[in-house]
Amino acid sequence: MASVSVRLQGHGLWRRWLRHVWLLSLCCHLLPAQAALPTDERRALVVALCTQPAAYRATLDRVVQAVVGSSAEDAAWGQALLKGLADVALVCREQGGPVFKRADGHVDAATLQAVSEAVDELPMVPSLVLARLLKTSQAEAELFSPDVGTRRAAAQRISQAYAQINEPLVRQALAKASDPEVVATLELALAKRQLASDQAPDRIDAIRALTKAPSEATRTLLSNHQEANPAMDGLEHEALVQALKSIDRALKLGQIGSIAFSGLSYAGVLLITALGLSIVFGLLGVINLAHGEFIMLGAYATFVVEKWLQAYAPGWFDAYVFLAIPFAFVVCGLIGIVLEMTVIRHLYKRPLETLLATWAVSIALIKLVQIVFGSQNVEFITPSFLQGGVQVSAGFFITWNRVFAIALALAIFGATYGLIRHTRFGLLIRATTQRRDTARALGLPAPTIDRLAFGLGSGLAGLAGVVLTQIASVNPSMGTSFVVDAFMVVVLGGAGSLVGTAVSSLMLGEVNQLIEPFYGAVAAKVAVLLLIVLIIQRRPQGLFALKTRS
Amino acid sequence: MKRRNFLSAVGSGVVAASAGSLPQGVLAAAPAGNGPVKLGLLFSQSGAMANNESLLKDISLMTIDQLNAKGGVMGRKVEGVVVDPASDWPMYAQMSKQLILSDKVSALFGCWTSVSRKSVLPVVEANDSLLFYPLHFEGEEQSKNVVYLNSPPSSSVLPAVEYLMTPQGGEAKRFFMLGSDYVWPRTINKMLKGYLKTKGVPDSAIREQYVPFSHSNFQSIVREIKAFAAQPGGQAIVVLTVVGDSIPALFKEAINQGIRATDIPILGLDVVDSDLEGLDTTPLVGHLSCWCYFQNIDTPANRQLKTDWANYVKAKQLKHRPDMVIDPMVSTVMGIQLWAQAATKAKSFEPAAVRKAMAGMTVVDPAGYTARMDASNQYLWRGTMIGSINAKQGFDILWKSKDIVKPVPYSPFIKG
Numbered sequence: 001m002a003s004v005s006v007r008l009q010g011h012g013l014w015r016r017w018l019r020h021v022w023l024l025s026l027c028c029h030l031l032p033a034q035a036a037l038p039t040d041e042r043r044a045l046v047v048a049l050c051t052q053p054a055a056y057r058a059t060l061d062r063v064v065q066a067v068v069g070s071s072a073e074d075a076a077w078g079q080a081l082l083k084g085l086a087d088v089a090l091v092c093r094e095q096g097g098p099v100f101k102r103a104d105g106h107v108d109a110a111t112l113q114a115v116s117e118a119v120d121e122l123p124m125v126p127s128l129v130l131a132r133l134l135k136t137s138q139a140e141a142e143l144f145s146p147d148v149g150t151r152r153a154a155a156q157r158i159s160q161a162y163a164q165i166n167e168p169l170v171r172q173a174l175a176k177a178s179d180p181e182v183v184a185t186l187e188l189a190l191a192k193r194q195l196a197s198d199q200a201p202d203r204i205d206a207i208r209a210l211t212k213a214p215s216e217a218t219r220t221l222l223s224n225h226q227e228a229n230p231a232m233d234g235l236e237h238e239a240l241v242q243a244l245k246s247i248d249r250a251l252k253l254g255q256i257g258s259i260a261f262s263g264l265s266y267a268g269v270l271l272i273t274a275l276g277l278s279i280v281f282g283l284l285g286v287i288n289l290a291h292g293e294f295i296m297l298g299a300y301a302t303f304v305v306e307k308w309l310q311a312y313a314p315g316w317f318d319a320y321v322f323l324a325i326p327f328a329f330v331v332c333g334l335i336g337i338v339l340e341m342t343v344i345r346h347l348y349k350r351p352l353e354t355l356l357a358t359w360a361v362s363i364a365l366i367k368l369v370q371i372v373f374g375s376q377n378v379e380f381i382t383p384s385f386l387q388g389g390v391q392v393s394a395g396f397f398i399t400w401n402r403v404f405a406i407a408l409a410l411a412i413f414g415a416t417y418g419l420i421r422h423t424r425f426g427l428l429i430r431a432t433t434q435r436r437d438t439a440r441a442l443g444l445p446a447p448t449i450d451r452l453a454f455g456l457g458s459g460l461a462g463l464a465g466v467v468l469t470q471i472a473s474v475n476p477s478m479g480t481s482f483v484v485d486a487f488m489v490v491v492l493g494g495a496g497s498l499v500g501t502a503v504s505s506l507m508l509g510e511v512n513q514l515i516e517p518f519y520g521a522v523a524a525k526v527a528v529l530l531l532i533v534l535i536i537q538r539r540p541q542g543l544f545a546l547k548t549r550s
Numbered sequence: 551m552k553r554r555n556f557l558s559a560v561g562s563g564v565v566a567a568s569a570g571s572l573p574q575g576v577l578a579a580a581p582a583g584n585g586p587v588k589l590g591l592l593f594s595q596s597g598a599m600a601n602n603e604s605l606l607k608d609i610s611l612m613t614i615d616q617l618n619a620k621g622g623v624m625g626r627k628v629e630g631v632v633v634d635p636a637s638d639w640p641m642y643a644q645m646s647k648q649l650i651l652s653d654k655v656s657a658l659f660g661c662w663t664s665v666s667r668k669s670v671l672p673v674v675e676a677n678d679s680l681l682f683y684p685l686h687f688e689g690e691e692q693s694k695n696v697v698y699l700n701s702p703p704s705s706s707v708l709p710a711v712e713y714l715m716t717p718q719g720g721e722a723k724r725f726f727m728l729g730s731d732y733v734w735p736r737t738i739n740k741m742l743k744g745y746l747k748t749k750g751v752p753d754s755a756i757r758e759q760y761v762p763f764s765h766s767n768f769q770s771i772v773r774e775i776k777a778f779a780a781q782p783g784g785q786a787i788v789v790l791t792v793v794g795d796s797i798p799a800l801f802k803e804a805i806n807q808g809i810r811a812t813d814i815p816i817l818g819l820d821v822v823d824s825d826l827e828g829l830d831t832t833p834l835v836g837h838l839s840c841w842c843y844f845q846n847i848d849t850p851a852n853r854q855l856k857t858d859w860a861n862y863v864k865a866k867q868l869k870h871r872p873d874m875v876i877d878p879m880v881s882t883v884m885g886i887q888l889w890a891q892a893a894t895k896a897k898s899f900e901p902a903a904v905r906k907a908m909a910g911m912t913v914v915d916p917a918g919y920t921a922r923m924d925a926s927n928q929y930l931w932r933g934t935m936i937g938s939i940n941a942k943q944g945f946d947i948l949w950k951s952k953d954i955v956k957p958v959p960y961s962p963f964i965k966g
Binding site for chain 1 (some may be wrong): 595596597598600601604637714717718719720731759760761762764765766767769770771773774776777780781782795798799802803805806807808810811812813815824825827828829830836846848868869870871938940941946947948
């Protein structure tokens, strides 16, 4: 360690001399002009990252200086170093200088020239501390990126890791920043640091600035500040109390929002998984235990579409979710029709046998998919527009995949409701299921309608599979966990009533998510089941009863 | 009818004679020529655990093939008898009974979750058979009928948590423990709480949450983790003991809600490479796991094992990833090798003789250690390491122990 610092000092002199030369040649440069770092100094910086955890901050600061400095060569080297560290490509060697591991061999970490000798050591895995500092350093460098999106993300990181930042550099970036979002975020970061100022007016300014950006983190910052300074003056104290009050209010609202949202999104999943069953069980009266497997088949149909697009139309890859919607519906619908023709139609009005037969079908389908696709989870690359989410307000974060699930659930529910209530086909289904004999006497082809209705239910289950690829993990046995939920929803809602299904999934979703944050997921599940038992005791026919042929 | 009864009576008489009255000495004296010796493979190929357990089944079959290619054990071919307990815990007991009593297996290899092991335990004890158990687990158990091939938590989890509390490890001060609701997570967390108490961590800095099996809706829990981490008191980490399908579900939600390892590291105690399949791991880089083996270890034995596995997967056209080997797979391989060595040394396939021969025996660990069976209990001494998730759906090794660590079956941090 000692030797490294001696070397650093030695090269400091060398660098100063070089800087003079540089200044002479570029006398009107705005940034503090920097000479290209000599190889030895670069190497010393890399060695320091390998061996001196205590000097991480200082070393990385100099690397960032190199990246944002005026020498293009240094910038390229600094970027290579930051990237090499983050990608776990830096090999620190006992003998010889550090090198980067590249796909086609090794390059020297200081000169970026290929090294000829064989390197058999493994790259250094950054410790958590180094990883944190590294991320902040990368953000500092990215504040100067030409891309505004990158700058915004970098500013977010700076604000989050405000304690670690190189303040002069951030101020420099702020002076140059034009994007209002970047400016606001960086000002917030500086305000967080200003809270530690020894000037009371500065601190009060900082408190006011933080009040405008309520979050759990700022609340913690302010309450820590309150605890650390019990004897602050009246003005500051007042500002602080005001700030905490306003942040608490915002967080409370955020919590209500997020509970409602997660209830809604859970309800969306329940609704979409139960919708197909609501037709098959509710209208046709078939206890279809293979319902979960149709969901699973829908998910695998999505998988097939995904793989197909990946292979043949990578440009359209992100659209696979939408392409999978008709595909999964048709595939599952057809399989449903085949199942109806071969098994179900022989078992109408024999619920016990139907139950056993569909259970057998469910096991057979699981095994079949296992043989074809294997039992491991299958890979879904989330389309870029469904990744991540957005902070709606303090403490209220929504994720795009849930929004997608809710939207799709509503759309599919709307379409199904329209189909059943407002089309001729829906009319025929309702007629056949409610007054079968009358319908037949009027000349309706009841068996065909049964078959189509069963296919519709199966197709809807397939659509649930499409949505679940973005939320749950997909494997051959995924269906079993959804079939129970689906039956709960349909039974509670009242067999045969689509509106009942929607209301009961909304109810179960919200109740579950209301309880979960306070008493845990297990308690939430118990509470929901008890609630269903109680309601079914009072109303055995479900919330929205409908007369059917049974 | 009569005829059939007669035949079956004769048949069962013969079976009874060969199983019961043939003295062990006969088998030992003439090991060759008695047909194959059977090993029971008790791994689920359906249900929630299928993803992981089917890997163990296939690598067992591969190791058995390798033994046979070298002429079997004591001149006898080895045969793996595969059953599927379908991730249904009582089924493990039923199927282990079937393997021992009707298939007459010499030893059992199986189970992933502790609850399945607990379900098999009375069966192997009643029949004095041997279960080789390849997973790391909560400890607090010691049976002469189980061979524990992986580390108990005191020699794996506690060193990992201790590292995370050091300045290098990020100075964790607050702990969000999230687990599936069964014995392994609950015992680990109980032990961890006892341990943290001795380290001066206050109760207020610990949060404990459990979810049902196959729980996949982690929205509110991830939100709670974020809120917990933002509260005062220092750096928070998540100690994750959810299993099976819940792992990718939790990771997906964590990614979407923006949790990164640099903010809130997740130490996933049951997270293996196969759980990362199907996930884009770029946003997960830096989250942690601790096991006795990670496949990035560069040793000749490990290179050989990885090549063998890749070839086997291709040759048998299995659905597994050919480039993925995980700790329980390695433990299973080591277990079968240990069994073969011990049987050869004992010149017998009888569980009691194998058990006796195994004490103090060493076996090559592809992780770069020489693992050793404890002389007094049936825990294997293994090395321990912390892996950090990389962008290639695998783990880089962040930290590893210098040598194999003494296993402590009963943790001093659990009272009562």
